[in-house]
Amino acid sequence: MTVLVITGTGTEIGKTVTTAAVAAVALASGRTVAVLKAAQTGLRPDERGDADECARLAGAVTTAELARYPDPLAPATAARRAGRPPVRPHGIAEAAAKLATEHDLVLVEGAGGLLVRFDAEGGTLADAAELLGAPVVVVAPAGLGTLNSTELTARELRSRGLSLAGVVIGSWPDSPDLAARCNLADLPQVAGAPLLGALPAGAGSLAPVDFRASAPSWLAPRLGGTWDAEEFRGREGA
Template structure:
């Protein structure tokens, strides 16, 4: 496995807010693996919350279970689990389930924040995927937490390495800026062993934008033994 790209010189996990929302430029970009790596690398005690898990049945391992397995984080919880592999609102409608309200999510995150140095909140899909039946999104949840009494809230954007990622990443950053939400950092969710010229150029561009480039997760990192994953995760973010 090749060495992951180096974060920007000014980027540091020690400067991240207490509540960190992990969103993606799309689905399948590496949010879960990034959440697990952050849970390992962040200083102090870390709790992890997944407001809505879809595409997983009772008794099956979901994203939260994968974060727990890889990072060893003791406190990992879900808001709701839905069977259909689709957006939470559609999955809940097919299942006849009621989604938790935004207020319920806020209360749970505040409780975790009262007991932890950091809370990681992993979204479903991208920033504007709806989480409840009233059209509220992860962006709305981040805004609500930014107005609470926790020690700050920000959004880490996980992006792809390949073609199309610049447009998707800039659109997500623009959506954050429009809503006055803090972009806490960028992470490439899967950095290939042999990057193409396009990927290397994308990396240089992502490192140049006015948002801290926190690092990149090596391709197939989820296949590492948890002990190896935890030992290597700090290097991916160059915490030291």
């Protein structure tokens, strides 16, 4: 794959750290990587954004951010409130396609969930993925409530004919409860796609050298890592 779209079932569930892990593994294999943040909200111009955080954790990736809006809202709302032009799906697709001519792998990170609106016409990350014909990785939380949001996201992808590469658990707790352990078996069933990894809680707070060394153990071979879903389920008592 040249372009991989990374979305989530919601916000603050580990998309950026997952994107950084995928980037770190690809860099370690000798590939060139670009990280495209479609729209960054809730930050001032002088603050580090999600793409910058990916570079800090993963290493020498090219970073790109199409727009930044100060309010911590959906991109369409934040753009409207700021009186600035919105990001549109065609713009996301064009930027990713250009980066793909210069890099082995382009990671496109969305904002919030798959259908969060980028413009007043209802353009979403799903629309950009359609234009790119790119596979999508869904980042989901571990615990209670994740099955419904994951299945809804998977159904939307299938209804559009998009390829769901798999699901990554964005933050696996140190002491998982019953729901989290059961979800290791249930998530791939409701998604109709494999589990492609589980990042430990707090992974983003690791020193970059430790993050890069550990990243392959969090991701399945399809994402370049060594993580094994069956072994993980057995170890965690699912």
